[in-house]
Amino acid sequence: MRAFKHLDTITALFVAVLLISNIASTKILTLGPLTFDGGTILFPLSYIFGDILTEVYGYGRSRRVIWLGFVSALVMAITLAIVGALPPAADWGNQSAYETILGQTPRIVAASLIAYIAGEFSNSFTLAKLKIRTAGRWLWLRTIGSTLIGQLLDTGLFVLIAFTGVVPNSLLWPLIVSNYLFKCGVEILFTPATYAITGWLKQEEQEDYYDRNTNFNPFHLSQTHQ
Incomplete structure (x- = not known):
């Protein structure tokens, strides 16, 4: 495989944005008419990095980065769960806060x-296909178009899986709409x-x-694009 000067940096930033967003999403925010989780502030950058990865380096390399992000998020979740389940020290009174x-x-x-995998792969796939159809023209169409699809799957799946039956429908649908509009707005901006x-x-x-x-099989993890 070719050695690239900046691929490692973009990969690290992509994974960092994903992990930080997952932690920040534990807080629900209301700004004006919009209601969304805290991770929404940073998470749209992962789609921008995903667009850049696919546009420059191709779907094959982007696929490997997406799976790296998935494994990193899974390891983080398992680690936090194990640490939370272990008995705290007798003089440490922050277990409930943790x-x-x-x-x-x-x-x-x-x-x-689930939402991450569906959203990121649909985003990368759509951008790669649009690049061929447009012969490399109209980058704005590829980045915005792929984000509209990817974020729709990502936002819809996450909110519906995580909060259906947990929060009232009066909050569920505004949460989906607010998150989606904010994320797509960041991409456009x-x-x-x-x-x-x-x-x-x-x-x-x-x-x-x-x-x-x-x-384009998401599970095809060969070192090449083929």
Whole structure:
């Protein structure tokens, strides 16, 4: 495989955004008419990084990064659960605070992981296919179009799996709509930055991958794109 100068940096930032967002999502925020979890503030950046990965390096390399993020989030969830279950020291009085912030239920963890996989892979797949259909033109159409699809699956699945029967419908649907609009709005707002970063990376890496012969099976983890 080719060695790239910046792929490792983008991968690290992608995973960091994912893990931080999962922890921040334990708080529900209300800003004006919008109601969303705290992770929504940062999580849209993972889709921007995902767009950049697929646009520059191709679906095959993006697929490996998506699975790396999945495994990292799973390890974090398991570690936090084990630490929370272990008996605290006698003079440590913060167990309830730990459980409130970091003691995510299995349902929340499952919702997060399922939504993440569905959203990220649909986002990467859509962008890769649109790149071929548009012959590499109209980057804005690919990034925004793929995010509209990916975030719809991600947001809808997470909220429905995590909160159906837990919160009233009067809060459930506003939560989905608010999260979706905010995340897509961030993608649109960051479009000029996405243009600048992808253009710079293509020049730096001498790479502008087209997934014409790519195996799009999410579970195909070969070192190549085929």
